[in-house]
Amino acid sequence: MTDETRPATESPATASGARQGGARQGGARQGGPSRSELDDLVAKTDTGARNPHGVVGIAVTAVALAWALFQLYIASPLPFVLSRLTGLPLVLNDAQIRPIHLGFALFLAYCAYPALSRSPRDRIPVLDLILAAAAAACALYIFVFYRELSNRPGLSITQDLVVAGLGLVLLLEATRRALGPPLAIVAIVFLLYVFFGSSPFVPDILQWGGASFSRAMDQMWLTSGGVFGVALGVSASFVFLFVLFGSLLDKAGAGNFFIKLAFALLGHLRGGPAKAAVLSSMMTGVISGSSIANVVTTGTFTIPLMKRVGFSAEKAGSVEVASSVNGQIMPPVMGAAAFLMVEYVGISYTAVITHAFLPAVISYIALLYLVHLEALKNAMPALPKRVVHPLPTALLRAGITIASILILAGLVYFGIRGVQAVLPDVSTPVLLAIVGAVYVALIWLASKGPDLEIDDPDAPVIELPIATEVLKTGLHYILPIVVLVWFLMVEKRSPGLSAFYAVMLLLVILVTQKPLKALFRRMRGAQVIAAAREGLADLTQGLILGSRNMIGIACATATAGIIVGTVTLTGVGQVMAEFVEFISGGNILLILVFTALISLVLGMGLPTTANYIVVATLMAPVIVELGQANGIIIPLIAAHLFVFYFGIMADVTPPVGLASFAAAAVSRGDPLKTGFTAFFYSFRTVLLPFIFVFNTDLLLIDVGWAQGIWVFVKATAAMLVFAAATQAYFLVKSRVWETVALLLVAFLLLRPGFLIDQIVPPYEPLPATQIEDAIAATPEGGIVRLGVSGPRFSDLQVEQRTLAFTLPGADLDPATRLEQATGLVYLIEGERVLLEEPFDPRSPGGRTLGHLDFYDPDNAVVITAVEVPVEQPARAWSYLPAALLFGLVWLAQTRRAKRQDDEAKHGRGTTSAAGGEGVRA
Template sequence: MSEHDAQLQSAQTLIAESDTGARAPSGALSRKILLVVPLAWSLFQLWIASPLPYKLGLFVVNATQARSIHLAFAVFLAFTAYPTFKHSPRHLIPLQDWATALLGAFCAGYLYLFWDGLAARSGAPSQTDLIFSCIGIVLLMEAARRSLGFPLMAVAALFLAYVFFGSSTWLPDVIRWRGASVERAMSHLWLTSEGVFGVALGVSSGFVFLFVLFGALLNQAGAGNYFLSLAFAGLGHLRGGPAKAAVIASAATGLISGSSIANVVTTGTFTIPLMKKVGFSPAKAGAIEVSSSINGVLTPPVMGAVAFLMTEYVGISYVEVVKAAILPAAISYIALFYIVHLEAVKLGMTGIRRKNPIRSLLSTIFMICACILVTGGALWLCGEIVDGLATLLGSTVAPFAATALFLGVYVLALRYSAKVPDLPSSVDSIQSLPPMREIFRSGLHYLLPILLLMYLLMVERKSPGFSAFWSASFMLLVLLTQRPLKSFFRGQDDVMHGLRVGAGEVISGLIEGARNMIGLACAMAVAGIIVGTVTLTGIGQVMAEFVEFLSGGNLLLMLVFVALISIILGMGLPTTANYIVVSSLMASVVVELSAQGGLIVPLVAVHMFVFYFGIMADVTPPVGLASFAAAAISGGDPLRTGFQAFFYSIRTALLPFLFIFNTDLLLLNVSWPHAIMIFVIATIAMLVFAAGTMNYFLTRSRWWESAALVLVALTLFRPGFWLDQVQPQWQHLPPAQAMKLAQDAADGATLRVGMAGTTLEGKQVSSTFLLPLGKSGASGASRLEQNAGLVLAQQDGKVIVSTVTFGGPAEKLGIDFDWQVTGVDVENPRMPKEVFYIPAFALLGLVAMLQNRRRRSVAASVA
């Protein structure tokens, strides 16, 4: 076996251990069960997502029952597909694993099996309920350990210990709480929808499974190889081409895979050896692939299924989440592409096709923008066609006509693709690839499922579950028909053989999709233990106090500590569980402490902040799983690969800090012309930042030139920082003016109010709040009461909160009775912050001029 084959086998073993299960039993019965059970799981998920149960009145289950069955499948497969330890036999399933698999599945399915009885004794569980709940918790954590490793189980065990022993005297007073009985804890964590069977598992069973299945079917059809071939055909011959192609291929693969490890192995098995071949060291080759793959998880429309969790946790639409995530992801990818180019230049690499580096970079940016515009145009055209059909045929017939038209486009795309040979199942070398135009034609039909998914989500605004179901259903049709239809169009006589192969691929895709979900479903269920602990014990408030104590009230230090804690919490966790854990614990910390510092941060920005740093745990040693996967392929040192990947990912780590202070980067409440300007300026800023951190711009930089480039980048990212030093943003007015300001404010405005008081728990609070005012025309008191759920009153020369409406915006913000208004903030009239772009670009021009002169001088001396 060659060195590359050994590395490839090692990488495939790693992905099997982390994603699908490493056990491959030799017994016929065991093999069949590991095929039939995942297939049944996929069919169950498709059934409950379809309209058939309600049309036929068969096997209709509610959301909580579906979660119970979903987890039962996952726990059963975790014990049968994953060995107990790494050295445990993989060719058989021991008897004890069968027993624990069945017992674990029974405990997970307990809510479904005894639904009526549990409902009748709600709040008063029987002894049997408690026994199976305790067993279920233990076996769930063991299932997570097998499928995901020790970190998540250890975190969950720590939180469980806090539930039961949080009142111990050996704990510091700051984190001590009164503790919980077994009855209360199990009722909260297992027998209700507050813990294990909560929102996270609901998202997993409701639509994350369908998105993972969609990705598995798309990959089974050959789309992954298609995207990889496209990237290499377009970029493989440039300077450092394999590394540049890895960046683009990972972006495309991110649409298919929600796992950074799977992303590394899918594209890295080809890209990493080629990067080494053209001159990158093993550590750098692996690090480039890791950085690219991490970005794939941060990129819409799926974001490793986090986009859909974020809609639930933040309370905004899916389109708003995509809009907030798209710009940081695009900028980060462009910057990584530029970093790769700079590395190639520093290593003296030359491409087969020589191009001006600036022109090459601009053409890449143009290509990305063109793809976005073409995709947007296609979605707009689809919407116009559907609206036209609805006008012409009526709303009842139009969906059927649109479906027929879409299937017709699919058949035409296949006919067009059939005119060129199919791509080989794997890419052997850049030289063996056909021309890019031919590659593009060969898989044109692969773009249609992705277009359908994006159309349903973003144009029709359908639910994620609905969109994923119909997209996955279309992928089943593609798998079943692409081979026979191509054979028919080519005039071949193996149509029936193609149909049989397609049916086999459908079954394989359904099985693969379910096996990809084992660890993910267990992770989201275990994350429910952590979320349930947070809601039961109030540990989130303790975390806020802890971070506040460490930072000493400094806002920037607070964000740094939150970032570090998010990385620690995210170590060893899959993407979705990672997000659930860090957002549950740290999002409220950022909101509360930012408000105390006078900075009102939108909730989506906070969730993006903790998500970005949680994902950085996949890169960062000592538990950077993606880095370990890349090192297994490259043959490099895992720690060195991890540190190099972290260095490349500094640009990704910078972005969360920037969109906390400059929410324009998330396109929140900005017009399209402003959005385009933000994209251009932010892209330039990130490229300059990359040049500064790489110590190379037009030529190798001196230390002060690198410092100047970083300063230029930060100024372009946040020009408001310098403006705040010259002209304060807020004018602080006395509390007595609150009513008048509320009355005079425009429609839809908010009132920025400082308040101080004591919570019911006895904690002193001093913070800033944004109170919605609704429509103008009423008195200030009326606008505050009707829209903010708040009544203010004068008392002893002070303005205090006399009434807080139950369930109103003020109560949700945490405002309480008898709090005192400390002041009202009104924005000062100031010059535009964009004025500071002028000195920034002037400094950039100076550095460019000096480096260009030095580069020419060196070239002349060499000549």
Template structure:
């Protein structure tokens, strides 16, 4: 309920509970309290906060650009850049966020420093002077207790901001000396680390609510008090010197991978989204969505889904997405007949889904690159199809809701042309886009070798020409303005003029996608070039548009462009305060996991609770991801659930014969962590939507949860059917998988919503669920008819591999010891190498063994071989060998599934007629 308290502190609790929707001022305050900082001081303090935010954005652009290397000035390594990044975030965290939002926040804020003092004193060994630890704790508690108003920053909070920033900056100032004493911290290291951890957790409470602060504190408790824990999760415990070294001095904890991704990639993508929004792209997306879909049944709701999807492409915040698009879409949904709860729930479901949609995925895409070890292109490729299917299904759910309630569409303000004319126009547009893409792709391939080092200038000149051409097109249309959704009548914008009025906003997105997907530049450099082009657009679009329209006042337009740019740079930095602090705080959790080995202990807990049943393991992991994700922003959410629960699925799945690619496991826990943004009682996105709609926030969250069941079903499906993630499929197979999976998800939505062609009967819903499952996982039924693997005796392993073509895989079940020396049994997948004999093939795969009667013992595993990657090690006992079995195509199972679908259609059409 801590998230609800955050809304109460914004003064919106009564209105959000159903007593009326909020004003725009209150909504802006709601977003600020959650994302950018609720404090609005006047005078010098305000200018200082804005100035620091501006400098932060400029610093991030500098380190991402090629300029430091070209000029030989300001070159920072990863650790030093992280130090600057966290220093900015902590300073702004204390300056922009007041001390307490509620009594619960205050109680937790006072309790955690006291608890940390106790833990640090317990962990301190003899010879370490610790009198200053309780002094620091009392000072932090006194500053929290003194409180701070929203409209000014007290002196003690400036002191906390400077001390926090200094603690983060310490690793930069003393980088050389620290690198020479890693593992042997001195008193100075102790002081800075203890103070830094205390202030970091306090900054997390202010900017993110108490949830992440509490979770991180519990992991510190576990780190220090390991011997006092239950036997299944106990460990030796760690001293203060070990924690200081691991969490603050090295890059294993606070300054680890998560903060590094925030520094290198995430900031620039958030900044790019902020600049794009300041330019007017957010309004453009909403208008285009309404012009295309507003005339359909439930049109405003469908447009809300599409506009939220487009906004979610570049947004890292569920609540900002809800409020930005929901301010316009929710009143229109209510106008055509949706209840307050359903209108809010549709906006919540679509906005939260923006966090699973590439290319940003709430920054999780960039973290997956580091954690999974895949390229950014591969991560986006695997994540794209489930996200797209989920959005298509949500549009269909909206359609079903409109059918159930017999809702009507909004009136068009124009007469559409004949259907054939529109189809021909659409086909022509598709062909034109394909031809243009072809020309651009091969044109770029000609420009680079032709112009060499000057190719970048040529590309920029061509981009400017295209930009000017699109501005000419836009200048001939009326400027886009949002209609007031609370007016009695609303006319829909005309699609053609609406789309043409903002085509230049798509150019920076094209630059970003091209850099990422075609040129395969790093995410940071790609976002830099896209942001640089976005800055150029912000500075020029107003004066150029004024010239083309003959409006005059060019100096005023130039000034407005600079103002937009400054606002975008400041907003981007303020949007990053919470993310920067979240990634650093989540680093404490990741550091505790690596220091204590709690991951393997958690796997034991899940195995005991599940009884070793595979579906029970997945279900428990999903529930734990949902619980751990409550109250956490998207980035911290993914860091926590992936660090704790992804290894659980990999370990227990392998022990139960389920070999899952690591990317599928990470997407599984990420999806369920994101569901926490929807699910009561802590779903902040649902409270934000209720604040706009005037509906009940808990009911809104419950309805949004049922709308999001399609998202919850997808992870279970792609764990067992990795084709949904486009793993090991051709492009033609990918198109086929997309069409079948989309049809299956639409049938699943029809079953869960109780409406297909007409209202479902119970047996029809069950049949639709069965059909959807069969389309998603045809292999499940085929495996029951013809097993995919044939088991042979371990002693016949040489003959078995000769029955398998080189490049195919066999599965070996082995008994051995895990990293902690405990007995473990698991299944490993071994690719078969080429060779004349079975022994040659196994040795070529890296596996050497000894046959002792009926027992096969692994004698050696070649370094960096497929056998080592599969987890095999010396002295393991092979208990079973499974080779592929000849099996008919699993797609034959579509025939009975489609026959059942025909039966349901026949029954419903007969009843509806």
């Protein structure tokens, strides 16, 4: 029996671990948490741990259901249709939708989340009901009086201020209950800074004039500059529908389908459960906005099986954490951050997920390879495969499957386009009929086999499912995803409308899949009716679960609005830029390191959405601004993805590391060790942001299809080599020089321009007096670099730096192009080029040079040089030393692997010659 097909139960090293796991008794594993304990863990972080009984419980459930129905109503075309038919103003604007959205969230937060750990779970105290009503009323105050408030901006009356102050306090308490103390504490610190920014205990660099209570409340609650700002608007418009989509899809059975499919495809390989955990977590990440829920959902099954094949408790938990947290960077949802990026970066949703796609996929491929190396290092067994095909047959079947998927995708695309072209007037009903027919056919196919059951990972023998059988039972789950992607990517509809159509299809699936299966299985009428009732129950529970999943996200986006409002009101973002530049000395790599550390700290204990809002508001502009101030143009989307990646890493790293603690609860491993191991496994996720900031090809910025394929192949190879280096194992255990060589290979593949830049600098300095010629020769969108020198206000010391800016249209004169791009105005005096003080301090030039003294008669602020790009050798030359280094490592390890194999064979032969039976394979 080969290593690839040996059952895990035959491994002596893991037999004891399997015996210790035991069988489930009453839903619990011996030595592990029960199902109810895990559900409670998810509830505490995602849906609320309180489930009241009786009339109050029914009322709370009705409110959650009403919230879901309200969100579907405002996302649908129905308000516009009803308005036309009735003549009533039934279409709500953002100023009306946002307070209603927050009102629902605050009411449910006080009802679903206990105030303290010892608070009752089966009933709602009267005080909590009063607080829930008061919090909802404070939010709805904006809905009721939004016209009056818009007519008196900055002139708040006493009633406005009382409601705003009470609303902020109740919002912070709701956030503490739903998300824990971290975000509430951060928001309170920012509020204190608003009021006491001029106090002597505030460092001089951070001091500002402070704001009155009226001014602060106007910013934070009564206008759209704080709580009711962009973040809450995105939560109400897009995020809710995508969270609802994930909840309904999971309720329909897609979560178990993804796990089964992952195990059917990868479970039979070395370290198969870990590879299946990576794949299933990636697929679950598409429908889940919570890394913790992802850990618990997939980890309940994958972690015991990983331990069974030889992973320690900490490593099993770490693999699940690394793969689950990576689900937050995987388009199309990205933990709802994708929709916020649309608003913050100012590009289309399609562009956001295009830029984010390649790093996420490469990261998952590298994690799969890392797990494979871990299994090879420890000679882990594999789970038995029910049907074993020879390698040529397996490759042929895989090729046919991939080709079939591509052909089917082409048929779907051209089929839909053909119907739209041939039948433009009736294409919608025709396509709906086709989708309905396909759905019924897939349900008929699913009815031919048994429904998927959740397996027991602690059973004495684990029987892996067959991929084709799993696919038959769940192909209809892919239809809503296809609809979502079609409307987003092909029809270019808004995320909200696209999610609405996908959710509506899911509603149909939930209601009809069980009765249709019963009909196709020729069950009795009573059984069909019972199945229909189950479908309606699933639909209702899915809607309620979607609403409860949104409580924390809505509170988080609202509370993060306090931080956004503070940054807008106080200008503290500029202070952050100065602070980071001061401690980094202007070195761009150190700037990125310090920004990453700050993002990591800011993200501790925050859910993905709030995490992104905080780090994007404070740190993303810092990267762009300091890049410009130090001669590097960093695209805004690259800066946002950079801080987003490091923000979500806070879910991994101790001392907070919520996902790591959840995985440790499942694996019964040490939480801190699990967190540190998971961070080690996530090194590739840590490396990628540093790479795509300097090499924007990874984000597919200005990259065509052919070049994009090459970038994907090259970057994937680099990350696989990096994984081998971090594991100190390639073909065999690596020596120190081999690990260093592999790291160099990965770096040269990911940053091919670095070596070329050291040989031939990318820019050539010209005299400052040639500035107009240099600007005139730069095409639209081209980069100009200026050397600037001038005295600082603080100490009158002369500072020299190189600035980089992107120039606008080439049809303008050079002076106008530079002023539009930078806000800088120059004056040529003989051999000197003087700079005037920027008129707009918020312009790029004003932000980067605002600390200089433009009125010192002895030391003027001058342009010292203009740098223009030079022609360099092709970057492909960097691949030559990379290939040579890799070849040396491969050759050395191949020889060592052959020698070890020969020694192993010789050892077995000696044992046999001595008269023994030898070591069993």
